[in-house]
Amino acid sequence: MLNTASVLDLIGVSKRFPAPGGRAWLTAIERVSLNVHSGEFVAIVGPSGCGKSTILNLVAGLDRPSEGRILLNQVPVEGPNPSVGFMLQKDLLLPWRTIVHNVEFGLEARAISRAERRERALRELQRCRLSDFAASYPYQLSGGMRQRAALARTLAIEPAIVLLDEPFSSLDAQTKLILQKSFAQTIASSAITTLLITHDLMEAVIMSDRILVMSERPGRIIEEIPVDLPDRDNPMARISAPRAREYVDHLLASLHLQEKAA
């Protein structure tokens, strides 16, 4: 089912930041190694401040690792990279642009014609079921629709990998479920390689093929859990599977959340 080719490799990656004020250094992540295969959906979970977003910035090429190597399709990442698409909790839609014009945004640094750009944007909107809203402005859309528009923008650049940084965490519970399903369908139907960063354990279980658990800072990968559940394209089916609950319980245990709450 899975293609074995590795799309993303992190090999012994560490990232240190100068601590505010002093001469000390803060280690955000330490010797993180991971890989994501073609078409695979990998989730990273961990406590807040464990450096999840640092990983995203490094893979997107917005930041350089202090140690280690990052390979995208076997090529080292050395700066912002057109084959990485990323999405944050904020939709980052430009409020002064229509939805279709927003989707075109990522293509504007490329040497393609205006007409082709528009064509590709409209195709992505169709894939994300937003064709009717192409001419709308972001304020006219609901939070969930805006996130779908952001996904369309992300997919329009045809990235080798999509990085999702808690894309659903600002949505209400019902919208979140609907959107998780919508994203899962889109991602599965096009076999898009995805790395999801989340603190929502259930979200990790119902959406991914594999879960990487990170420790508190300095962030390290402390466990790898393959999710052996059917219906990756339908989180709503997975959420009611009894074994999904078992996975969540397991994650709760490995993050020691029970002890912390006590």
Added chain:
Amino acid sequence: MSTSELSGAVERTGALGGEPVARRVEPLSSDHPEAVPSTAPASPTAVLIGSVAFGILFLLAWQFVPPALGVPSYIIPTVSDLAREFGRMAARENLTAHILSTVTIATVGFVIGSLLGAAMGYLLGMSLLLEKVLSPYILGLQIAPKVAFAPLFIMWLGYNAWPKLIVTILVVFFPILVNVLQSMKTVDRDLINLARAYSMSRLQIFWKIEVPASMPALMAGLRIGATLAVIGVTVGELVGGNTGLGYLITFGEGQANTAMVFNAIVLLTLIGIVLYGAVAMLEARVLHYIPRAMR
């Protein structure tokens, strides 16, 4: 039974009996429905009628109250005095030329001042170093009363249009500079990172993200600038020269012609309103993507 209900009862008996118990009435509270004033929004027509009625009432009071109190018309001229004087100014004082002069300098000064202010704001916003080096001086100049420079410009440039224009440019320049600079410094970092991740150049980020993101602040600056432009040109005309409505104010003052001073003030206000209205219309066009309720 709550205290407010009791006090309501007290209030009602007080009102009916006419006794001085009203002092004991407690502040209105929400569980006291009869006493809460109606907060239903008035219809727009009712508001318009109210405004017009207030204006007419005000003008009538102006016309009749000062004479009734024995205030002479060289202190407070009546509305009809103003109208008569307006007719005389139009016929004898070359009023159109004065108005045109003021309007032209206010408009040209506003446009140039806005362009320079915005350009400088974007430039400083692009260069952190330049901004840090210059910010104490900008702050100093921003605080300095720009109109006080008017006599200097007259000494340097003579009694012509230039001093007025430069004062107008100067007063418009700073609020726009400051607004644009502030907005450049507060552009969402994540938006910039998104553009960087899409391999956009510095220039592309400027034109595609920073400039549009600064539009609300720029428009707010233009609104302030539009009102300041009229002040700038007026001061310039008050201080020197022989044209413009500001000059008519000093001219009228010299002749103890109060009505002329009043008329010039009214005309200056109208120019300010038109300029402000033009900016508001531009803003509605530029910021069409922001829902009306949030503007």
